Amino acid sequence: MGPVIGVLFDGFAYGMLLFLLSVGLSVTLGMMNFVNLAHCAFAMLGGYVTVTLINTYQWPFLATLPVAFLAAGAASVLFERVLYRRLYGASDLDQVLLTIGLAFVAVAVAAYVYGTVQQPVRVPAYLRGSVTVAGLTLGTYRLFLVTVALAVTLVLVLALEYTRFGAQVRAAVDNQRMARGLGINVGLVFAITFALGSGLAGLGGALAIEIVGLDPSFAFTYLIYVLIVVSVGGLGSIGGSFAAAALIGISDVAGKYYAPQLGAFLIYLVMIVLLMWRPVGLFGRR
Amino acid sequence: MSIVGAVTEPHAYLRSQTRWRPVELAFWLATLLPYVLFPDYLVLASAIAITALFALSLDLILGYAGIVSLGHAAFFGLGAYTAGLAAKHGWGEPISGLALGGLVAGIVGYGASLIVARFRHLALIMITLGMGLLLEQAANSASWLTGGADGLQGVKMWPIFDVFRFDLYGKTAYGYSLGVLFIVFLVARRLINSPFGLSLRGIRENALRMPALGAPSRAHIRKIYTIAAVIAGFAGALLAQTTETVSLEAFGFQRSADVLVILILGGTGRLYGGLVGAIIFMVARDQFSGNTPQFWYFWIGILLVAVVMFLPNGVLGGLARLGALLRGRAP
Amino acid sequence: MSAPALSTRGLDKRFGSLVVARDIEFSLPQGARYALIGPNGAGKTTLINLMTGMLRPDAGHILLGDDEITRLAPDQRVRRGLVRTFQINTLFPHLNPLEAVTLAVCERQGIARTWWRPITSYGAAVDEAYAILGSLMLSADCYRPTRELPYGRQRLLEIALALATRPKVLLLDEPAAGVPRDESRELFEVIAGLPGDITVLFIEHDMNFVFRFASRIIVMVGGGILLEGTPHEVAADPRVREVYLGARHG
Numbered sequence: 001m002g003p004v005i006g007v008l009f010d011g012f013a014y015g016m017l018l019f020l021l022s023v024g025l026s027v028t029l030g031m032m033n034f035v036n037l038a039h040c041a042f043a044m045l046g047g048y049v050t051v052t053l054i055n056t057y058q059w060p061f062l063a064t065l066p067v068a069f070l071a072a073g074a075a076s077v078l079f080e081r082v083l084y085r086r087l088y089g090a091s092d093l094d095q096v097l098l099t100i101g102l103a104f105v106a107v108a109v110a111a112y113v114y115g116t117v118q119q120p121v122r123v124p125a126y127l128r129g130s131v132t133v134a135g136l137t138l139g140t141y142r143l144f145l146v147t148v149a150l151a152v153t154l155v156l157v158l159a160l161e162y163t164r165f166g167a168q169v170r171a172a173v174d175n176q177r178m179a180r181g182l183g184i185n186v187g188l189v190f191a192i193t194f195a196l197g198s199g200l201a202g203l204g205g206a207l208a209i210e211i212v213g214l215d216p217s218f219a220f221t222y223l224i225y226v227l228i229v230v231s232v233g234g235l236g237s238i239g240g241s242f243a244a245a246a247l248i249g250i251s252d253v254a255g256k257y258y259a260p261q262l263g264a265f266l267i268y269l270v271m272i273v274l275l276m277w278r279p280v281g282l283f284g285r286r
Numbered sequence: 287m288s289i290v291g292a293v294t295e296p297h298a299y300l301r302s303q304t305r306w307r308p309v310e311l312a313f314w315l316a317t318l319l320p321y322v323l324f325p326d327y328l329v330l331a332s333a334i335a336i337t338a339l340f341a342l343s344l345d346l347i348l349g350y351a352g353i354v355s356l357g358h359a360a361f362f363g364l365g366a367y368t369a370g371l372a373a374k375h376g377w378g379e380p381i382s383g384l385a386l387g388g389l390v391a392g393i394v395g396y397g398a399s400l401i402v403a404r405f406r407h408l409a410l411i412m413i414t415l416g417m418g419l420l421l422e423q424a425a426n427s428a429s430w431l432t433g434g435a436d437g438l439q440g441v442k443m444w445p446i447f448d449v450f451r452f453d454l455y456g457k458t459a460y461g462y463s464l465g466v467l468f469i470v471f472l473v474a475r476r477l478i479n480s481p482f483g484l485s486l487r488g489i490r491e492n493a494l495r496m497p498a499l500g501a502p503s504r505a506h507i508r509k510i511y512t513i514a515a516v517i518a519g520f521a522g523a524l525l526a527q528t529t530e531t532v533s534l535e536a537f538g539f540q541r542s543a544d545v546l547v548i549l550i551l552g553g554t555g556r557l558y559g560g561l562v563g564a565i566i567f568m569v570a571r572d573q574f575s576g577n578t579p580q581f582w583y584f585w586i587g588i589l590l591v592a593v594v595m596f597l598p599n600g601v602l603g604g605l606a607r608l609g610a611l612l613r614g615r616a617p
Numbered sequence: 618m619s620a621p622a623l624s625t626r627g628l629d630k631r632f633g634s635l636v637v638a639r640d641i642e643f644s645l646p647q648g649a650r651y652a653l654i655g656p657n658g659a660g661k662t663t664l665i666n667l668m669t670g671m672l673r674p675d676a677g678h679i680l681l682g683d684d685e686i687t688r689l690a691p692d693q694r695v696r697r698g699l700v701r702t703f704q705i706n707t708l709f710p711h712l713n714p715l716e717a718v719t720l721a722v723c724e725r726q727g728i729a730r731t732w733w734r735p736i737t738s739y740g741a742a743v744d745e746a747y748a749i750l751g752s753l754m755l756s757a758d759c760y761r762p763t764r765e766l767p768y769g770r771q772r773l774l775e776i777a778l779a780l781a782t783r784p785k786v787l788l789l790d791e792p793a794a795g796v797p798r799d800e801s802r803e804l805f806e807v808i809a810g811l812p813g814d815i816t817v818l819f820i821e822h823d824m825n826f827v828f829r830f831a832s833r834i835i836v837m838v839g840g841g842i843l844l845e846g847t848p849h850e851v852a853a854d855p856r857v858r859e860v861y862l863g864a865r866h867g
Contacts, residue, residue, distance in 0.1 A: 035408060083591070092407055093354050094594050097550055100543060101590025108584030116580070216580065220539070224419065231412040265423040272416045276401060279409045296715055296747045299760055300737050481723040481739060482732035484712075488720050491709035498669070498707070500695030500782050501724045509732075 005136055007257050008250060013142035015249020016149030017211060020204030022226040022233075023156070023241045024197015030173045030236015032088055032190055037099040038079075039201055040223040041106035042072040046202025047214045048110060051119045061123050065206055072202020073195040080194050085187070103219045110216040119214040127210075141210050148207065152200065156238055169193055173236040225252075228271045234281025244282060304479040313558070317464055321457075328456035334568045335463035336524045341548045341560025342467075342474055343517035348546075349555030350478060351510050352490035353402065356411055356542055357418025358518060360398075361391040363537030365519030367425065370438045370526035378444040380462065380527050387523025388516040395515020399508040406493065415539070422537035437533035441526060452528065459528035466524060470517055475557060477513070486510055490555070547586055550593055553600025562602055620683045622647045622816035623668070623699065623786045628677035630667055630840075637663045639841040641677065645786065651818045652827040655837035656860065661820045662704060664837070665788050669701045670694050681786065696725070698785030702775040704794050704820070710764035714755050714774050717763065718746040721781035746781060753777045753807055769800045776807060787811070789819035793826075805830070828852070836860075 025039045046068035053059040053067060079102065087095050127141045160166035168189050171179040179186055208214070208222070225248065233244030248267060255266040274282065320331040340362055347353040365387035372383045398417055405413055425432045432438055445451045450458045477483050485506050488496050496503040526532045535541065544567070545560075552563025575582035597604050624644030630637050637660045645651055653661050666672040668679055670691035679687045681699050689697070709717050722742045723729040736743070750759045753773045758766055763774065772792060779787055792808060793801040805826050811817060821827050827834065828848045836843040836851060838860050844851070851857055 029408065033407075035411065083595070087594070092411065093348070093550075094598070096354060096356070096411065097546070097590050098594040100546075101587040101594070104583040104587030104590065106587075108580045108587065111580035112584075224415070224539075227412055227415070231408060235408070261427055262423070265420065265427055268416050268420040268423060272401075272413060272420065275405075275409055275413055275416070279405060294760065296743050296759070297737065297740060299715065300743060304735055304737060476735065477732045479735045479737075480732045481720075481729045481734075481736050481742070484716060484720045484736060485724065485729040487712060488709055488717070491711055492707060495703075495707045495709065495778075497691040498695060498701060498703075499721045499724050499778060500692050500700075501720075501729065502692050506729070509730075513732075 003257075006138075007254050009136075009138055010142060011250030011253035012246055013139070013145050013249070014211065014253050015246040016146050017204060017208055018222075018225055018229050018249050019242055019245035020149055020152060020207065021201050021222060022229040022245060023152075023238060024194070024200045025226055026230045026233060026241045027169070027173070027236055027238070028190070028194050028197050029230060031169070031176070031186075031193060033235075034084065034088060035092055035095045035099065036084070037096060037223060037227075038102040038106065038219070039099075039198070040205075040226055041103045041219040042076050042198040043201035043205030043208070043222065044106060044110060044214070044216070044218045045075055045205065046072040046199075047205035047209055047218065048114060048119070049202070050206035050209065051114075051121055051214065054121055055119075061121075061127070065203060068206035069199040069203045072205070073199030076198030077191065077195045080191055084194075085191075103223070107216045107219050110219075114216070116216055119209065121209045121214075123210050145207055145211070148203075152203075153238070153242055160238065165189070165192070225267075228267065230281075232271055232274050232281055237281070240282055310558075313561075314468065317468075320460065325455070328460040330456075330568065330572055332456050332459040332463045332528050333525075334564050335460065335467045336521050336528070337545070337548065337568055338561045338564035339463070339467045339470060339524065340518055340521035340545050341552070341564050342471065342557065343514045343521060344545050344549050345554060345557060345560045346474060346477070346486075346517070347511055347514045348549060349559065350483065350486040350490060351507055352493065353507065353511065354411055355414040356539070356546070357414040357416070358514075358545060359537050359539070359541035360418040360421045361395055361515040361518035362522035362525075362541060363421060363425065364391040364394055365522030366526040366532045366536040367432060367438065367522075368519070369523035370441045370532040371431070373441045373443055373527065373530075374438060378442050380443055380446050383443075383527060384466065384520060384523045387526070388519040391519025391522070392512055392516035395519075396508065396512040398515070399511035402511055403504040403507040415542075418537065418539060418542055422534060422539075425537055426534055432532075432534075435534060437531055438526075439531065441530040441532065443527050443530060452530070456528070463524050463528060466520060470520060471557070471561075474517075478557065482506070482509070487555075547590060549600075551589065551600055553602035553604075556602055559600055559602050563600070566601070619647055621645055621680075622649070622682065623818070624680045625668065626678045626680070628664075628667060628679070629675045630663065630672060631675060636840045638667060638674065639839075641667075641842060643835055643842065643845060645816050645818055647816060648813050649816050649818075650830060650832045652831035652834045653818055653820045653837065654822075654824075654827060654834060655843075659837040660840040661837055662790055663840075665701055665790050665820070668788065669699060695782055698783070699788075700779045700782050700784035700786070701788040702779050702790055702792060704790040706768075706771050706775060708763045708771060708774060708778075711762055713760050713762055714750055714766070714777065715743075715746060715759040717774065718749055718777050718781045719743055721778050722746045722749075725782050749777050749780050753780075754803070769796050769803065772796055772804055773807065776804075780811075784815055786816045786818070789817065789821075791820050791822065793821065793823065801826075 021040065021043050025036060028034060028036065049068045049071045050064040053064040054061060083098065087098060123141060127144055130137045130139050131143065160169060168184050171182065171184055172186050172189050176186055229241060229244045229248055232248065233240035251270055252267050255262060320328055344355065344358050347355060368390040369383040369387040372386055377383065401413060402410065426434055443452050446458060446462055452458050485501055488501065489503050489506060493503060522536055525536065548563035548567045549560050551566060552559035552561065571582060593600065621644035625641050628638050628641035641664060655661055663672065667674050670689060674687065678685060681697055686694050686697065719742055722745050723739065726742060728739055728742065750756050753776060755770065755773055755777060758770055763771065776792065789808065793804045796804060808819065809830055831848060833845060834848055834851045835845045836857055843856060843860065844854060
């Protein structure tokens with residue numbers, strides 16, 4: 001019984017990491033239909049910010065997290081204003097090409113500055129080791145990760161449901177034309193959402209180092225997982241992203257634990273079957 | 287130069303659109319130049335011809351039918367492993383190995399087309415990406431068959447037509463790859479000038495209008511996707527046969543992304559785009575990438591951003607626009 | 618008496634709580650000229666989308682002649698002769714009119730599947746396309762890319778594409794939408810000159826044209842049919858004055 005629950009817990013923690021990485025992309029895709037394949041490059045930026053602050057400036061780990069969030073968000077605003085917004089009406093292909101190009105550049109720059117090696121990060125002692133809850137041994141860091149992700153989810157859901165800005169976001173995702181008609185500045189709402197989403201990805205990137213490591217290939221390796229989560233969860237749906245991330249995280253960890261020879265085969269199969277069954281994702285409406 | 291005008295007769299106009307132009311003949315004659323000018327680079331030339339064939343295959347679905355694929359290497363890899371396995375297990379005859387590679391890729395391509403034809407936009411990108419990753423993982427997992435991450439070793443080819451041995455300098459390899467590329471190009475050229483080719487352009491231009499004209503768009507997409515898969519399979523088989531090895535990289539996402547870059551660089555929907563793009567890309571990579579491939583992708587990234595922002599129809603599109611300007615016509 | 622060219626029975630469609638088609642029943646006799654009018658949002662285009670298969674009805678039946686077509690895909694309906702045009706130009710921007718209409722002719726003749734013979738070997742299809750373009754006064758523009766054509770020409774090309782499919786029933790969705798009044802005459806002449814064996818249903822806001830050209834008029838309001846009658850009856854009906862003419866001119 002023990003290993004099953006352990007695998008479930010590790011999978012769920014991994015899923016929560018995927019959720020942080022993907023929720024921003026899900027919402028911005030739902031709103032602008034913009035295929036941003038550079039999303040994980042912003043996550044990678046967050047990771048490298050944390051690495052630099054800890055290793056070069058000896059910041060405490062927890063203090064670096066808000067900076068990772070802000071740095072990724074700020075960088076995304078710059079790109080959104082200068083490049084992305086010119087392509088909102090453009091074809092999928094143009095969007096794919098532009099953002100793949102940016103991801104390539106990000107990978108190259110990261111490799112130039114930090115090299116292609118894995119970045120070592122030591123999390124503080126109180127996050128290492130494990131705790132025993134009701135006879136189960138759970139990794140402290142994973143517990144911390146799950147807590148952060150659940151807190152973020154709670155804040156997002158509440159903000160979306162109960163704030164004026166949240167209502168504007170929901171309107172823009174539902175029906176952009178009608179939202180414009182109601183006098184909502186969709187461009188501004190989108191820019192802010194985009195920055196928040198990229199910031200969360202940056203936070204995810206910082207939190208990911210302890211679990212999956214950090215090297216320049218991060219921008220593509222995790223992009224694939226993020227896209228799977230987004231397309232399975234359905235565009236523009238926080239609940240959908242959450243459920244899909246948990247599902248994919250658990251399947252991946254369970255797959256690697258029980259059938260290591262299959263590798264990631266299982267995940268891709270799950271995605272293709274799900275998409276064939278429901279092209280708009282599990283929770284998508286369009 | 288221009289024969290467009292109110293008095294032009296439609297048959298003459300359509301013939302003028304499909305006629306061989308001098309620049310095309312010059313291009314194909316120039317493909318023989320490496321034998322004379324760069325005999326030390328025939329191995330590279332062969333790799334370019336194979337890449338051009340792969341890009342031509344992508345052009346048929348992306349440039350002519352508007353299907354964005356991020357997993358086209360799936361069919362390249364299938365062709366490569368099929369031809370490689372056939373040769374490894376005692377059947378090293380190149381032409382039939384090539385045909386077998388195309389056949390296997392085509393069968394899987396037809397199966398995939400049943401899925402692909404139902405989607406567009408993000409779901410389509412994800413499905414094609416997912417299929418590519420799926421096959422890569424499958425090839426990795428089935429290491430008893432494919433050699434897994436070590437690649438497929440022990441591929442031994444027989445001479446082509448029992449006469450032309452594969453040599454270290456790539457003389458035979460280049461001739462073989464170029465010959466296959468040229469024949470497939472002729473077929474593709476015929477295809478795009480056919481009624482079917484016209485319908486494909488219709489799907490690219492306006493997928494919504496096609497059903498309203500009574501066009502079975504999904505059947506068209508299934509057909510071109512299968513044809514493109516066969517051609518990608520040929521390209522993969524050529525690589526396996528001319529290099530006498532196959533690695534997992536044949537299936538890789540990097541290969542799918544590279545071929546997209548090549549086609550975009552050359553220009554989509556004009557057959558020669560993939561060919562020109564392959565030459566520029568492969569020569570530049572050979573010259574500049576050296577032992578630091580990450581800088582190579584830095585420039586590829588910059589190039590992609592620049593093409594999307596400033597050169598929407600690729601190099602050939604830019605040249606066409608320049609030519610139109612010089613002739614005094616609006617672009 | 619022969620079967621009507623096109624008829625519907627009890628057609629319903631709703632989006633969530635919004636009813637866009639409610640119990641739609643009508644039938645178009647062979648060769649008829651019917652107009653479909655109603656205020657914006659009455660469900661006219663939705664009705665065309667239902668009949669051509671671009672939307673699935675929640676309930677009801679659609680018959681083309683004696684054949685039930687309710688479950689057929691849009692392209693299958695077109696091949697059986699039920700064809701539409703679009704209110705917003707739905708064309709092929711980088712194809713020229715000759716290529717676009719030839720495409721439609723090839724699809725109808727079933728030769729669009731062949732990929733090993735050049736299009737130039739199908740002279741008859743090209744001739745037919747050219748003749749259709751000529752009959753719509755588009756020959757002079759037929760080698761220019763569609764996106765470069767003046768808007769009014771593009772509206773004509775919409776009709777040319779539909780004619781190339783040899784329709785039995787033609788549904789015209791605001792054929793003159795967006796065309797300046799002085800240019801719309803050309804379009805109306807083309808519509809008035811359509812072969813008599815084609816059954817035509819058209820949506821139009823120009824009441825002069827509707828009253829001159831239609832033998833009968835169907836008035837829609839709020840997703841349902843308010844009434845159907847001759848132009849004379851419709852003009853005299855107080856309900857129509859109230860909901861439609863009244864809303865426009867009052």
